[in-house]
Amino acid sequence: MLHIDNLQAMVTASGADKPILKGLSLTIKAGEIHAIMGPNGAGKSTLGYTLGGRPGYTVTGGSAVLDGEDLFALEPWERAAAGLFLGFQYPVEIPGVSFVQFLREAANAQRTRRGEPALSGGEFLKLAREKAALLKLDMDMLKRPVNVGFSGGEKKRAEMVQMGILDPKLAVLDETDSGLDIDALRIVGEGINAIMRKPGKAVLLITHYQRLLDYVKPDFVHVLAGGRIVKSGGPELALELEEQGYEAVA
């Protein structure tokens, strides 16, 4: 599914280049859920943005291959059509553009690129309604401008609705659990399971805390520190981290 080999990347901010990822390797097979944990500044969000192709995040070495496709040879929108979904820690507000219009254009742009027929208006709305119900998000919210006026929890649920509609192979979810109350955490967790816990799919959860992992049980847990993975293990590693902290474990 996803094979990351010796990935090195830097972030350019205010004209200065800063190396963040320093030789990160990770293999995720279809059907697996992996969690990446790590202290602040370890490079967790950089990993997500680098895979997604955000401007300002430059790959300086290594590779990432998703189902045979070299991600770094593709533009961000092409990576999405190749099956990558990036869940944002801070979903972006787009004034004036409704979720419904945005997601229909996104779904159909992906389909067109893959050579699949476009969804009709009716088919799309049926799909959107189904996924909104799954995440307990009022369908009327999707008629509003993208993320504008949404609470933190609503934004994260809307991200999962997007994931449900776009139906990716691999979801990289960057702190999808931040800003969620206990009920929303459960809804989002169950949503991830319902959408992504399937044979041909995989998830990379980027998180600080164990709590999301109570709902979305990872098969593997990795500790990211200093731009590379310093320790890997099973779900028990997350519990160990929660108890003892990063410094003691990694």
Add this chain to the structure above:
Amino acid sequence: MSELALLPTRKDEAFRYTDLDALAGVWPVAREDILVPSGQITSLSLVEQGESAVARHLVIEIEADAAFDLRILNTGNMFGRIAVEVKLGERAAFTLGAVQLGAAGETLEIVTQVSHEAPDATSRQVVRSVLGSHATGTYLGKVAVARGAVGTDAGQSVRAMLLDRTATANAKPELEIYADDVKCAHGCAVGELDAMGLFYLQSRGIPPAQARRLMLQAFVAEAFAGAPEEERLQVLALAALEQIV
């Protein structure tokens, strides 16, 4: 602002950013008078979508308790100038919603003078410009509130989006107030498309040009919101946007 037969120069404030060579080709500009009689409500959609040069000069008088809704789509011409003079009677209402979409070396301009000459009249101006390549988009808008025109409520919202560093936007909302107890608001902003928004849309599979078009469509939509011919205008604006993104 009466446009005499003599070709204006750059010293003339209303022609400061004009493409004077192009203007010479369409000079003198015929004055078009519109009278909205007392109590009547009318509207006009002006779509200037040519490929050469055009200049219009509208002089509108809106009598007491009358309302006039003017929408403008100014795009495609190498030079497109629309000058609008409005005189408002008591409790009269004027709405302007204008969109300028410029590419190549086009010069597009909207010049307005709205005179509140009697009490309790309302004017609303929303102007949105999208400018790429070497285009220049200008809005010069003066709101004049005469002595005694109390209860005036005037608003100007002017925003321009530059798609390239080589494009130019000029915006000058201006107020001249000689009455007390009036409400006049103006806002003006020139910017670029939000890079994070563009990445967000692309991360969902939308190609860059389509992402830009989606954001710009939302940006200009405000100018046509609530127009009697809103749907037609939005469709025309979208088609024009697709040419410049």
